[in-house]
Amino acid sequence: MKKRATLISLSIMLIISLLALAGCAGTEKEAPAAEEKSPEVKEEATAPKEEAKSDERGVVNLYTDRHYDTDEELYKLFTEETGIEVNVVKGKADELIERLAREGQDTEADLLIAADAGRLHRAKEKELLQGITSEAVLNNVPENLRDIDNEWVGLTVRGRVIVYSKDRVDPSELSTYEDLASDKWKGKILVRSSSNIYNQSLLASLIDIDGEEKGKEWAKGVLANMAREPKGNDRAQATAVVAGEGDLAIMNTYYVGKMLNSSNPEEVKVAENVGVFFPNQDGTGTHINVSGVGLTKNAKNKENAIKFIEFLSGEKAQNQFAEANYEYPVNASVEPSELLKSWGEFKTQNINLSKLGELNTKAVEIFNEIGWK
Numbered sequence: 357m358k359k360r361a362t363l364i365s366l367s368i369m370l371i372i373s374l375l376a377l378a379g380c381a382g383t384e385k386e387a388p389a390a391e392e393k394s395p396e397v398k399e400e401a402t403a404p405k406e407e408a409k410s411d412e413r414g415v416v417n418l419y420t421d422r423h424y425d426t427d428e429e430l431y432k433l434f435t436e437e438t439g440i441e442v443n444v445v446k447g448k449a450d451e452l453i454e455r456l457a458r459e460g461q462d463t464e465a466d467l468l469i470a471a472d473a474g475r476l477h478r479a480k481e482k483e484l485l486q487g488i489t490s491e492a493v494l495n496n497v498p499e500n501l502r503d504i505d506n507e508w509v510g511l512t513v514r515g516r517v518i519v520y521s522k523d524r525v526d527p528s529e530l531s532t533y534e535d536l537a538s539d540k541w542k543g544k545i546l547v548r549s550s551s552n553i554y555n556q557s558l559l560a561s562l563i564d565i566d567g568e569e570k571g572k573e574w575a576k577g578v579l580a581n582m583a584r585e586p587k588g589n590d591r592a593q594a595t596a597v598v599a600g601e602g603d604l605a606i607m608n609t610y611y612v613g614k615m616l617n618s619s620n621p622e623e624v625k626v627a628e629n630v631g632v633f634f635p636n637q638d639g640t641g642t643h644i645n646v647s648g649v650g651l652t653k654n655a656k657n658k659e660n661a662i663k664f665i666e667f668l669s670g671e672k673a674q675n676q677f678a679e680a681n682y683e684y685p686v687n688a689s690v691e692p693s694e695l696l697k698s699w700g701e702f703k704t705q706n707i708n709l710s711k712l713g714e715l716n717t718k719a720v721e722i723f724n725e726i727g728w729k
């Protein structure tokens with residue numbers, strides 16, 4: 357399809373439809389902390405060692421920081437189609453990366469799935485991954501959504517957007533991320549802590565596009581405009597907007613989808629009262645990130661692991677990510693869900709997502725220096 361052609365050839369631009377909710381790492385309720393400090397996750401991380409077996413043909417062993425029911429469905433489907441069993445160890449991304457490093461050649465893990473390109477890059481930097489050469493995978497995933505050496509590839513896309521109060525903000529007042537640092541938003545902005553990798557990756561992207569000095573100025577400006585000290589997860593920012601604590605929130609797209617479809621009527625009400633705005637459409641594009649998968653350097657079931665990546669990036673699995681989890685597919689031959697389509701297509705930042713990892717340390721330094729908690 358022509359979208360795909362555009363993506364691949366230009367390495368960017370519109371991921372068009374892709375977008376949506378890529379879920380974050382995680383958990384159904386990513387709770388603020390789900391990805392950062394869920395105790396339940398910790399347990400899982402140390403539990404199933406025995407499940408991870410490496411008998412040549414029949415298994416693939418996966419370390420993942422995603423906790424969606426939809427993912428479980430996909431594992432089952434893969435097993436049905438191929439007879440290959442999927443053994444899963446869940447945990448926080450950084451813990452899983454540490455574990456991989458500690459286990460070295462003895463690791464049972466064939467694949468690492470993480471919900472941020474910055475984390476996948478960390479695994480690469482620690483030399484825990486190897487290049488993926490499958491033609492099918494490289495055809496399924498556009499170049500800008502993969503590591504430059506193909507040591508990891510994106511599976512789902514999410515946009516980090518501006519969510520605004522429908523009551524108090526006219527979207528014509530909104531324009532760019534950079535504009536969030538202007539005085540007109542004094543006391544109006546809600547955003548989570550800078551310890552969260554989503555914000556680190558957003559700033560890393562702005563450093564790449566605008567330069568380090570401008571990136572720092574931006575962070576200072578947003579800090580000066582905050583309605584309150586950073587706290588809570590992305591959903592909590594939308595809730596605070598509707599409660600009147602501020603007018604704008606910076607958050608990932610899929611949470612709006614999750615809240616709209618929540619079993620909790622309060623969440624539905626919040627989501628119905630905010631609008632989604634894709635920044636920088638007349639210029640550098642909206643910041644996106646991925647959930648992605650890396651092939652471990654010491655994978656013992658490499659062939660099965662490749663098959664699994666081919667499956668996850670293929671049409672069937674991509675449809676499921678799109679329909680059930682409010683994530684944008686990476687595979688351009690797959691349409692986003694109706695909800696995502698209702699938000700419209702958008703232009704994305706034209707940067708290789710590897711940059712988010714490369715500039716992560718710089719972004720963290722800036723946040724610490726300026727005092728964004």
Ligand code: FE2
Pocket residue numbers: 379380381382386391608
């Ligand atoms: Fe998330």
